[in-house]
Amino acid sequence: MINSSTLFSDAKHVIPGGVNSPVRSFSGVGGTPVFIDHALGAHIFDSTGKRYIDYVGSWGPMILGHAHPDVIAAVKAAVDKGLSFGAPTEIETLMAQRICALLPSIDLVRMVSSGTEATMSAIRLARGYTGRDKIVKFEGCYHGHSDSLLVKAGSGALTLGVPSSPGVTAAVAENTITLPYNDSAAVKALFAEIGEQIACIIVEPVAGNMNCIPPVAGFLETLRQVCDQYHSVLIFDEVMTGFRVALNGAQGLYNITPDLTTLGKIIGGGVPVGAFGGRRDIMECLAPLGPVYQAGTLSGNPVAMAAGLKTLDLLMQPDFYPTLAAKAKLLTEGLKARAQQAGVAFTTTQVGGMFGLYFNAQDNMTCFAQVMQSDQVLFKRFFHAMLEAGVYLAPSAFEAGFVSMAHSDDDLAQTLASAERVFKSL
Ligand SMILES: Cc1ncc(COP(=O)(O)O)c(C=O)c1O
Ligand SMILES: N[C@H](C=O)CCC(=O)O
16 A cells, blocks of 8 residues: 555656646645545545545546446446547537537537637637637636636636746737626726727636636626627636536526537546537638638547546436535535634635635625635645545635535535534634
8 A cells, every 4th residue: 555645756756746737736735645546426535545525526527426337337338349539430429419409509519638628729719700819818717728828827827826827928928818707897898998809708607716706697798798799709618617507507507698618527527528619600610611720639539428428418317406506505504604603714605516615704705806815824724634534625725616416415414524623623
């Protein structure tokens, strides 16, 4: 049995920072990342066999819980037929049909291999379609790590204190305009000034990469209205929220129709995947129909399609989303009540199966500036004490948490009992 410290030290000799994605490194909380050996249902197990109740869920995809037997069986059946063909397969059409049926804003959809590819391609498409260069994103939103989107970004970029990364040229960054999230007045003012130059707005319709910030009433409506008025493309980045906050995504939950949608995470069931899709006239600008180029050796990979399609089958069961949301609500309200009893300034947010935790006296979290005022030192102490107690939360104050359908009443009760002790000890 090799412990995480030894595994981390070995990893650091051959992998930058010992990890293949920065937020895993525990830089945001200090200490040694937990190395995972295997997972089942709501639980992950480290290399020494210690069990944790998992609220990261591989950063969102594991909505059914880990190693769901039906998903594993679908993957095994796909693997038996071969891993990749670089030629069309029927299951890609089945996946596209399913996505189009569940998200009516999508007429045509293209599969890719990550959320980063999905957003990067959607931006290129919006620029090609409109013939304009400028794009608008929001402070603290993260859309993957392509150059034009790594400006005032959230997630690991924020955790490491480099929201605008070196290596992104000034020329690229210049065309990315960043506004405060949930600030409709700022959006209207910008469009009144230069709306005709703006190719698109890209937004996380629930921001999940600066912790978890729901949209305030009217914000998404304003985005739709200015895009209509100035013929800009409205892109909902639903890589995280798609099939997470509701069966028809944040667009269904808030009843706003975007022009393009990006997806990832859940539609791969834990296997690398991404997708972007939307209005037919825009999507028809893509190669081979149109001039905007986009491609991928492993795009539409049959193993990813099998895992994703089976996951989508299972989350279409009646009462799936109300049950998932009830679990997340029980958790967040329970945490809040226990913090209050212990006299700790703490609040939570929750939309469907995703949630946010803040050591902050304000009760209504709506923007990046508020998130930054939260007590990060207290968060780190809470994180480590919960980890010690066998509860695995996101190792950063700037990431949303996720519950899965596999989280049982017992898991939630154990989590709250641990939190009660930890809040009292802070
Ligand atoms: C909203 C959002 N968009 C895009 C991405 C990028 O996806 P990926 O990590 O699969 O490249 C992520 C997560 O990383 C995300 O949360
Ligand atoms: N917040 C990111 C995705 O949603 C976390 C995943 C990563 O960057 O490793």
